[in-house]
Amino acid sequence: MCGIAGLIHRGASSNVGGEMTAMLQALKHRGPDSTGYAVYGEGSEGDYIMRLKVAEAEDMGSGSRIHGIIEDRIAAVEAILGEHGASVKAKEAPTEYSLRYILSHDGDTARMANHIEETEGVEILSMGNGLELIKDLGDASDVAGLYGLNDFQGTHGIGHTRMATESDVDIRSAHPYWAFPYNDISVVHNGQITNYWIMRREMERKGHRFMSNCDSELLAVYTAHNLANGVALEDSLRRSIDEIDGVFTYLVATKDQLGMAKDTMAAKPLVLYESDNLIAMASEEVAIRAILPQEIDTYDPYDEEVRVWQA
Amino acid sequence: MASVTDAELKEMTQEERVKALGMTTEQLTGKSMYIEFDPDATERFEYPWAPSVDFNKRTEVDCDGKTTTEVNNQIRALMAEGYGTIVLQNPRGMHSLGVGILSKLNLIIDGSTGYFSTGLIDGPNVRITGRVGWSCGENMMAGTVVVEKNAGSTFGAAIRGGDLVCRGSVGSRTGIDMKGGTILVGGDTGALSGFMMQRGRMVVCGNAGKNLGDSMYDGTIYVGGEIQSCGVDAVEAELTDLDKAWLTRKLTQYGLMPDKGVDHFTKIVAGKQLWNYDNLEPNEKKLIL
Numbered sequence: 140m141c142g143i144a145g146l147i148h149r150g151a152s153s154n155v156g157g158e159m160t161a162m163l164q165a166l167k168h169r170g171p172d173s174t175g176y177a178v179y180g181e182g183s184e185g186d187y188i189m190r191l192k193v194a195e196a197e198d199m200g201s202g203s204r205i206h207g208i209i210e211d212r213i214a215a216v217e218a219i220l221g222e223h224g225a226s227v228k229a230k231e232a233p234t235e236y237s238l239r240y241i242l243s244h245d246g247d248t249a250r251m252a253n254h255i256e257e258t259e260g261v262e263i264l265s266m267g268n269g270l271e272l273i274k275d276l277g278d279a280s281d282v283a284g285l286y287g288l289n290d291f292q293g294t295h296g297i298g299h300t301r302m303a304t305e306s307d308v309d310i311r312s313a314h315p316y317w318a319f320p321y322n323d324i325s326v327v328h329n330g331q332i333t334n335y336w337i338m339r340r341e342m343e344r345k346g347h348r349f350m351s352n353c354d355s356e357l358l359a360v361y362t363a364h365n366l367a368n369g370v371a372l373e374d375s376l377r378r379s380i381d382e383i384d385g386v387f388t389y390l391v392a393t394k395d396q397l398g399m400a401k402d403t404m405a406a407k408p409l410v411l412y413e414s415d416n417l418i419a420m421a422s423e424e425v426a427i428r429a430i431l432p433q434e435i436d437t438y439d440p441y442d443e444e445v446r447v448w449q450a
Numbered sequence: 451m452a453s454v455t456d457a458e459l460k461e462m463t464q465e466e467r468v469k470a471l472g473m474t475t476e477q478l479t480g481k482s483m484y485i486e487f488d489p490d491a492t493e494r495f496e497y498p499w500a501p502s503v504d505f506n507k508r509t510e511v512d513c514d515g516k517t518t519t520e521v522n523n524q525i526r527a528l529m530a531e532g533y534g535t536i537v538l539q540n541p542r543g544m545h546s547l548g549v550g551i552l553s554k555l556n557l558i559i560d561g562s563t564g565y566f567s568t569g570l571i572d573g574p575n576v577r578i579t580g581r582v583g584w585s586c587g588e589n590m591m592a593g594t595v596v597v598e599k600n601a602g603s604t605f606g607a608a609i610r611g612g613d614l615v616c617r618g619s620v621g622s623r624t625g626i627d628m629k630g631g632t633i634l635v636g637g638d639t640g641a642l643s644g645f646m647m648q649r650g651r652m653v654v655c656g657n658a659g660k661n662l663g664d665s666m667y668d669g670t671i672y673v674g675g676e677i678q679s680c681g682v683d684a685v686e687a688e689l690t691d692l693d694k695a696w697l698t699r700k701l702t703q704y705g706l707m708p709d710k711g712v713d714h715f716t717k718i719v720a721g722k723q724l725w726n727y728d729n730l731e732p733n734e735k736k737l738i739l
Contacts, residue, residue, distance in 0.1 A: 427543070
């Protein structure tokens, strides 16, 4: 079933970490398996925030050898960073298997990202100037607590509570997806894509990589492909309604934009609230009301509706 | 029904009633909890077991911090005490509020609700001052529900009776599978409204999305604005004086009468091209021949 949520503050920063946690916690009944966030903070030019995982949460129970393996993988990643001339300005490890780096780098980040992922078991969850992509098993309060998200300041964010139907309960199949290797683009999705394999093969032929068998990853790759070819976000969303089959409502966030698209059947829910300084959307109104308890006007977007908001 | 008297039914618990009415037997006997009321009847407009409530007795329920079950149980407890007007405060998008009320009641929900609000009802008059989520008034049998703001998709799915009114716009698949009653929408409706409709009337004062009335068996849809497209076997019919009189009466009753009257409404009915009920399947034909 899955729950999705997004919000964007116009021209102002706010505690989007805490707000997204409240919204996603209200959607827990739509998906208790895993929770994910893509939140956008104030990045500084030239610096990249890279979040990656070097093992799955379930690997941690596979025996004591995993600790050594993780150390080896981290060392390998840092060696590659050095090789590409990226200097590590800060490093954090919220859990043993997930890391957050702040890098200064002025080379080809896509090449570096590809190189890093050649290391076995390593997946870059996100890279960008403002994007922080966090996903793990458990509900929103678990994940926010583990990764210290409750005080995160930013302009916008999207999030997802997952009920696994098409693929496994693990971090690699959890949302949001980063549009590898393009900076600051992330996607959350509620629905099923029925021409997944056709589209995936088409994207693979064009040289894109897939890390999971989750159909939602396709939307991230598809969006990345379009944006990299100079298509505007709104046009990419509109094009997806024709090119992608199935039932879906999905949200895309970029460094300064938030977009939504709903399929031709309008089979997956979304409730929208718009005001001058805040736009909030979620699968159910109860999530919006978690951050806006006062009486508000909301509505459901119709079939084939596409919207894009600017931060 | 013949073997059980009203007085006996009134004394029973819900579980006993279900058994007495034959709903747990292995064979389907055609009995149900649903009792057809005689249109000429002068008394007994309620189920025998309905609590007797006084509309002038009013109370409020604060939904904050309560679960859906707690709120719905509290409504029942208050009705048993004779309260006939109940106001729910601070619903804040809660799901399934006010479902399954089978007797008269004046229910006011002061705010917005989530999915399935006031579904499966038979009799109460409901007013919702905010917005409702998906499937409001699903399967309602009788009564009225008036929503002041917008509504989500599948508004009035499978309703059998009563008036379901939304002053704002509704989502997709409005009145899907409706089997009776009336749905009134002040604004627009989304795609596939009236999908597989079987009976009843739907009135949309604004525009309708694509595939309106797709595969409808019967029933009537009136649209005041533009229709993006009609579905399979949904055809336009002539708006008669009887239709206009009914529309005028119904829309005036709920204060939804458009300024330009009702003459501009488009009437959509089933083309009956999909009515193949008596046709045999190919393999059945072989058996007979």
